[in-house]
Structure formats: C-alpha cells, structure tokens
Amino acid sequence: MHSSYDADVPTYLDLAREYGDPILELGSGSGRLLIPLARAGYRVTGLDCSEDMSTLCRQKLEAEDDATRERVTLASGDMRDFDIDTEFNMVLAACNTILHCTTTDDLLAVLTRAREHLGPNGVFVVDFAVPNVLRMLQTSDIEARFEMLHPDRGTRVIDTYTVSYNFVKQMETYEARIEEWDEDTMVRWSEVSTERAFYFPREVELALKCAGFDIVKTWKGLRGGPLVETSQDMVYVCRAASEGPWAVSRRRR
Numbered sequence: 001m002h003s004s005y006d007a008d009v010p011t012y013l014d015l016a017r018e019y020g021d022p023i024l025e026l027g028s029g030s031g032r033l034l035i036p037l038a039r040a041g042y043r044v045t046g047l048d049c050s051e052d053m054s055t056l057c058r059q060k061l062e063a064e065d066d067a068t069r070e071r072v073t074l075a076s077g078d079m080r081d082f083d084i085d086t087e088f089n090m091v092l093a094a095c096n097t098i099l100h101c102t103t104t105d106d107l108l109a110v111l112t113r114a115r116e117h118l119g120p121n122g123v124f125v126v127d128f129a130v131p132n133v134l135r136m137l138q139t140s141d142i143e144a145r146f147e148m149l150h151p152d153r154g155t156r157v158i159d160t161y162t163v164s165y166n167f168v169k170q171m172e173t174y175e176a177r178i179e180e181w182d183e184d185t186m187v188r189w190s191e192v193s194t195e196r197a198f199y200f201p202r203e204v205e206l207a208l209k210c211a212g213f214d215i216v217k218t219w220k221g222l223r224g225g226p227l228v229e230t231s232q233d234m235v236y237v238c239r240a241a242s243e244g245p246w247a248v249s250r251r252r253r
C-alpha cells in the first residue's frame, strides 16, 4: 500500500553519496528504499523479520539488472538481536521502522545493535513521524476509509480502518479490513490488527544518547535543507560516541 511513497528516497541517496557503503537497512521490508540504493551502485544488506516482506523484495529484485541484484544481500532476523559480520558505513532505520519497538528495552536493543555494526566512520540514520497530537485526538477511534488502485492489477483496494491511540502507553493500534475489488466482485479481503509505539523527538534523542550515539545532524522533513514545519518527519544522523558519559567502545569483538 505504500509502494508509491518515495519522498524519502532522494534524502537517502544523498546520505549514501556522503557516507558511502556498505549499507545496512534494518526493517528493509519490500525493498522500497533498498532497491533504489542498490540501483544507484551501493552495496546494501536488508534485514527483516517478515518472510512475506522479504519474498516481496526478492520478487521486485527479479526485475532489476544483475549488477543491482548482486549488490543486495537479504538477511532474515530480528533487529533487536542480530549479528552480521560486516562493519557498515551506514546503518538505516527508515520510514518509522523504530516505531515497531513497542518497549524502551526494544528501542535500546535496536539502537545498540545498530551502533555495534558501524565501521569507524559509520553513521546511523533514523527517521520517524513526529506525533501530531491534535490530529491523533481528532481521529482516535473513528473509522476511516482509504481507497487506491492496486499498483500491478489496477483493481480497487479499499482499506476501512480505525486507529486508536493510548497516550499513557504511547501506543497506536490500527485495525483494518482491506478488500480488493475487480469491478463489482470482491476478489479477496483480509483483516489486520497492528500495534506500534509513538515517540517524541526528545525521547528518541535520549535513547540515542543512552545507546552510545552522538547526534551529528538532525532535521525535520525528509528533503533536508531548512526546517520544514509542515513535515511530520524527524531525521537523525548519528555516530558512535567517542567521549563523554555515554561513550562506549565502538568495537563488538
């Protein structure tokens, strides 16, 4: 459903140009971001715990040329607990992937694993949507509907969903019934329920510091440049801390 979202791709291509490869993408999903990076010439490893998402990614890679495919490694695993024997110049947790960390322990585990996989000059880049509290209050528990055309089949996809927010637990519950219609015939449907956390920027900053990072660059809005107040995305570029109370050894072994 998000395959056409590409607003963040130019930002990540710019970051790859600045920091180089190899790149590790945590929660690489269907390869929406990983494939353009590989196509641009960067070696990318994608880690995801969902076999379905990795299968989609492999299917999409089949349409790419040999050189692009050879630059991609897909790994199956949990971003809270993985060990890949490579030092990366860039580790990414893009497009709200950290919101799948529903406890602070999970968040710190992911950030720590990310730091431990950085080479000496490597950076960790994370982006996530800043909670829009007013909108959340206005839309919580209210059924909504989203329609789109299936990107391959051209059929109508109707997502009838309810998002509920728990402001004490900082959790978002999304419950949806998704239907695919071919003219007047419903060809398939599915019901899904997912839970994600929502985090405010200072919480993520604190977690990054606790996990041993120095934040070297931050901006709001995925196109970089000056602060874009209308954007809800926060981007942090971090390096392993070299000194100070949160300094930790960069080396794993």
Ligand SMILES: C[S@@+](CC[C@H](N)C(=O)[O-])C[C@H]1O[C@@H](n2cnc3c(N)ncnc32)[C@H](O)[C@@H]1O
Binding pocket: 026, 027, 028, 029, 030, 031, 032, 033, 047, 048, 049, 050, 053, 077, 078, 079, 080, 094, 095, 096, 097, 100
């Ligand atoms: C919001 S999607 C982002 C996908 C991709 N990065 C993109 O930008 O299109 C989050 C991805 O993280 C994966 N994921 C969630 N929890 C995970 C975990 N604990 N370990 C590894 N992958 C995880 C999901 O399967 C999903 O593919």
